[in-house]
Amino acid sequence: MSQEHIELFTKKAEAVSAIVKRIDKLNEAYAYAVDVCLNKNACQLLLSGCENAISDEASDLCEAKAADKVMAAPKLADDQYAELAKAAEKAGVKLIADGLRNHLAGIDIGFAVADLGLAETGSLVLDSSSEDLRLSTMVSEINVVVLPLSKLRASSYEAEAELLPMMQKAPNYLAFITGASRTADIERVLAIGVHGPLELHILLWEDA
């Protein structure tokens, strides 16, 4: 993949507040995700809303949150999951692969590997047909996504030939994700994390 596309991807993703890093090996991604998790406060998810003046009913949902630090990594290959689990365990982070419906109050980190990247807009493409993957990329407060550079394409047009077969294999739930969840609905002031993740970290992996 050309350096030009990598730079364009980085520039566009950073422009929408994503944090972009380069990694050489997948192991670095596990360490990175665990590190991000450790550096945030579990259950004091400062941006998630629980600390605000919410209704009693809404705060009941906050109560449902696990006391541990939780990371979710659905749909990871078995060996990859095992590696990540090792790193997580060492740091005292609870790693889960499914049952995300039991965590709708929010989890700390969602970890995933992207299927494609679109340089033109700094977007990640994730086949989210698995409900757990869909949810982990939405209810996590920080989303850490690995993008193998072999999967980086110039634009959606360039990726079309690969997107089409994914969409043709029904059922399918495909997501283009660009930056964190955002809104400008109140006075056009940009606010991050309205329904989904508050942060998106993208790890560009030199996989080839």
Place this chain on the structure above:
Amino acid sequence: MQTAVKIEEYLQEVEESLGNEFQRKALDTFAVAYRTGRANAFAGMDVKGLVDEIAQAKDDGIRRMDELYNQFKQKAESMGVHVHLAETAEEANRIIARIAKDNDCKKVIKAKSMTAEETHLNTHLEAEGLKVVESDLGEWIIQMRGEGPSHMVMPAIHLSRFQVADLFAGVTKKEQDPDIPKLVKVARRELRKEYVEADMGISGSNFAVVETGTIGLVTNEGNARLATTLPRVHVALVGLEKLTPTLHDALRILRALPRNATGQQITSYVTWITGPNECKGAPDDKKVMHVVFLDNGRKKLAKDKDFAQILRCIRCGACANVCPVYRLVGGHKYGHVYIGAIGLIMTYFFHGKDKAKFLVQNCVNCGACKEVCAAGIDLPRLIKEIHAMIQDEDGHPAQSKLMGLVLKNRTLFHTLLKNMRWAQKPFAERDGQYIRHLPTVFMKDKDQDFRKLPTIADKAFRDEWKSIKPEVRNPTLRVALFSGCVQDFVYPEQMKAAVKIIASTGTVELDYPMKQSCCGLPVNMMGEKQAAVEVARQNVLAIDPSKYDYIMTMCASCASHLKHSYPKLLENDADLAPKVAQFADKVIDFSSFIHDVLQISSMKFNRSGKRIGYHAPCHLCRGLEVREAPREAINMAHDYVPTSEEEVCCGFGGSYSMKFPAISKTLLAKKMANLEAGDIAAVATDCPGCVMQIRGGMKASGKDIEVKHVAELLAERLR
């Protein structure tokens, strides 16, 4: 939502909106920021090419609507999706309510859908005993306030953080801080609970991709992802015009939609749902998925040769973003459900004549919407067409009917204008240049006093022509002058200035065909289409285009009307058609003619060293896409100084300013403030209507900035 029953009520509501300072300021800031944001988002892209491609692809899809629907249905049903076609809004609502009942759903979480706004779906479902919660932040806010959206993409743009904080205090029963990030987090928390409890998710759809049977959703907040994931039933309500044959068609629209809507390269989430996906909240782990296509007049519209193009709309809302009237009054007074320029048109087709009849009059015809439209819809023309259609159905107002009758008879019209010179004497100011106050028979005097209106000139240009026609021995070009009524009867000095400059080259034979009449734009603006057609025919017959190399006019509005509207107005006149095409082709504006065609040199002028601002007439910069020529022309004799928002309408709009004086006045005030901030001695423009408006405004408010036609400013420095 537009509810007025009488035009007076509508005018009253419009004036109230003008008084809403928060809204005015919010829309103003947005309008200015949007311009830059959009330009950045499209930087380096062939925008025109993209717009053309979208228009063509949409037109193709619109033509094949039935076929595409059948293919989508077949494809989606083979994957286990239930596909419905609702003929009316009511039927769509009934189908969705039945789906809820059949699946034992009590609570609905909704992702933003303009189509559901169109059908008033929430009201219907609530009456059926369902609890419906909007999940898009802006939609949730206005839902709780019992309002409709005031912008297609930013539904709550009319509200302040304080209003939102008060609203949230009511919902949470806790005091709320008017801090935006905090309010957003409160909404996040409150709405998360709603997703958890909902058993049905309802979404709209930006695309229905036929080749894969996929629904495409474009959001920033991600609410559509949650609303289509958590509940066990998903219903997508989709307008038939969203059907698109291929994924490529959808990706193409996606290149334009966020860029044109908010200046984003892409939204945070674009979601493509193909078939009923895994849903662990459902008994068999599989989502129940329904797609309800809405007709509600779309099929009929698709067959209309003129109006089918409104189905190209991709709902980006850009036409509102650039509309100077929307910017002043907001969407609740500039739309019914759909807002902005496209809203004015859609209101007529989707919500009926009564809802649209005042709205369509409130278009100043500046063309900003047409220029920005991602699908190349000719919005201003269609708004006028509807205005005319409504008048044909409802009867024409006495005033516009009279105007139509008068304009159709050139001799009568010109006699009346000449007689007005005498009639106005008692109303003229001492120096005779402005009318002191207006005879009340014409209009309400006090509403118009934001500007001084000029008196009719002592001698019309046509009456002086014989004596000033330049003698040219060996002409290389033959040019017909088209004066338009204002320069003929009110500002003949502008025409004389142009003649002086052109004559100085000694190469152009000028002619002023005496049978020319008003271009017809004023009656077109008043919805008198038949009169506009007849006047157009008279002018084409009066000026035989085969005799001239150019037909030059110094009025931007006339020029754009002659060039672009005549071929449309006379399209049913087979005999005249070739002549009309030739006529339209030869129309040129003054600045382009002297700068681009004659290539007059700056050596011809004594530079003044005066700082001159420029006001770009809507019909010149957008209507004819003439941008550089006038500025460079000014610079030949003076120092052209750029000022803010040169291409924003001055609020004249001909009869518009008589009908909506409050809006015209506000637009003018803004225009004058921008010009004043430029520290200039004079303003040049190339439309007599704009001269009338801006000069009259300067005069009424006692400002000493001169306002002149480009030709006048050049003629005074001719060596």
